[in-house]
Amino acid sequence: MSGTLLYAQSGGVTAVINATAAAVIAEARARKIKVLAGRNGILGVLREELIDTTKESAAAIRALAHTPGGAFGSCRVKLKSLEADRARYERLLAVFKAHDVRWFLYNGGNDSADTALKVSKLAAEFDYPLTCIGVPKTVDNDLAVTDCCPGFGSAAKYTAVSVRECALDVAAMAETSTKVFVYEAMGRHAGWLAAAGGLAGKTADDAPHLILFPERPYDEADFLKQVKRVVDRVGYCVVVASEGIRTADGNFVADAGGNKDSFGHTQLGGVASFLAGRVKDSLGLKVHWTLPDYLQRSARHLASKTDLEQAMAVGKAAVQYALKGMNATMPVIKRISDSPYRWKIEPAPLEKVANHEKKMPAGFIRKDGYGITAAARKYLEPLIRGEAPPPYGRDGIPNYVELKNPIVRRKLADWKE
């Protein structure tokens, strides 16, 4: 087949999005298809900054599968409707034509699925033969249709293992020092990662003792009562709090500090910092807290093997769907059974994915609102199963690859917004 395949990464990166990229490139190479990559995602396409992946060795592409971050650069650029952003969509098409791009693979979340869908519509309008494929990725696990999102399982494993480890630390210190520990998990709208923290323990006295979900209103009086109750019973209390929790009136708890300190400087505290302060002020207990932030989504050293396999499987399937002309689709993960955990990849129409958001099922949150149910555990546990550590160098650090990322010669005039 003649023509070029263009791959681009979008939105927040993950521990395994490069594994998807590696699978895309390997599969395309096996079929003698040239792969270009957008430098910094769709922005690189608009700017005609296209990376020539053919210059990378097979070893570098294999190493890409164990390297976190986004090797070609990602971006946070959301295109609007075809009408509102007409000029940008037409520019994309012009770049595709100039480089004989026949297959466009956009690796991201809801927004990216939407962009891929719109590009495919515009191409049809102009009778330009283009197959657009959305490739799923997000640590937030909020994509519709797919059973889970590549990237989530590894962040979930990081969360569960980290909560388990810091809980052992707190348990040892609690008698004379720290009695409460707060772990802040990503998840602005859905509590998937906070729920994964629940996998750290099995019984009521195991950490985490309390999980705060964005799906439930934050009730400070009740929360503090619960903390005190756990400390009285267990001797210490480990809390996993989702960054997105809100009070009953809809305000983010993370904003409750007013975002300014007493000197008028911007205060970037977040939820864990705030909750820790409340526990200290109200209960007088010594408290520590952690905000892992990007560490939780870039910890390739602690990737889930299940997640890695799924990230590579969607990459491979994306190329296969593209070459079959299965336009406006996304390879998604379908769960066949929980125990043993079995899954397969199947195509889903981008229409069903774009701009939808998968909420966590209500049945995943315990009735009291502070923990996960057996149903949640059954869903989550297979996703963090298995280890896939990267190779380490003599320097004690993983051998993460840095690509050469040469830009192909431009053929069009400069792009101005």
Add this chain to the structure above:
Amino acid sequence: MSGTLLYAQSGGVTAVINATAAAVIAEARARKIKVLAGRNGILGVLREELIDTTKESAAAIRALAHTPGGAFGSCRVKLKSLEADRARYERLLAVFKAHDVRWFLYNGGNDSADTALKVSKLAAEFDYPLTCIGVPKTVDNDLAVTDCCPGFGSAAKYTAVSVRECALDVAAMAETSTKVFVYEAMGRHAGWLAAAGGLAGKTADDAPHLILFPERPYDEADFLKQVKRVVDRVGYCVVVASEGIRTADGNFVADAGGNKDSFGHTQLGGVASFLAGRVKDSLGLKVHWTLPDYLQRSARHLASKTDLEQAMAVGKAAVQYALKGMNATMPVIKRISDSPYRWKIEPAPLEKVANHEKKMPAGFIRKDGYGITAAARKYLEPLIRGEAPPPYGRDGIPNYVELKNPIVRRKLADWKE
């Protein structure tokens, strides 16, 4: 030999202090010596809450070597001078006598070495035959005499790997999103862990681009200028900041926010939060930050093999020294050569360790104050070398052991302070 060996953990726990405990117990068992452990460190000795380790299986003790936290509980209790704290020291001796304790192994930092030393003096005063051994442990790496401290290498490896990973994330996002990332490392008085973050990169453009050490005064104007310069040159900037940095007038930067938010609530922001706010306010750049807190010292999943081996070696040597009656000593690590890295254990007098603090050599900090030197790299790099992952369960989480920790029957009256 007849008599009991008492082991206790002290101060902040580490990823490998239990490995030291495992080595102590295994070595004592091989010599048919009974080991009791203080529940929550020295506090358990005062309270006569002594854990009978003979009830644990050999498999449980082996598993202890890959379990983070402090399996018998630790504590933050510092005994004062023999005069000021006479009653407590005499209580310790009374408990030792009641349980035929002939060997006391205290696993901790400077303070613990001091306590072990004082107990040994009191025992001599009362003609009670007791051998006291200090066993080194601290993520802060600030113990005198020993080349490095068990616990530090694993926290250092966590720091270097985490900085490397989040830097790859920021690099991918920088064009349209986060341009500055601040990582807060433990180290109230010395910048050892911040320096370890320097191992994440090799060249000037590699992250971390700036390291803030407590050994150098924090100059805000210069720091912000440096951040801007790095962003202009590299496109993004990763900062590792030690929690203990101070301004020229000696105030902790972590306290600069006033510790209250605009609502008068306690604000537990820390250094990274503060620096991130300053970067945002002054440079207008999008910034993310992380406070790993306890995660950095409990991440047994990412332990350094060198560190693990040293933690076990000091435990084994401590028992050997004890049984040889080498009173008031500590097994320390002596570096024989850098390349290849070779080390051995040798005894050091507790007098030389107690209440001393090892500072980071001035030659480890780059002249401009924002990075590490080749000498620092030569010292640090072997300490994070090698991997020693714990076994994982089918649930995707390491198989950390929970001991039974039965308390032996008490023989004395209650202890009241």
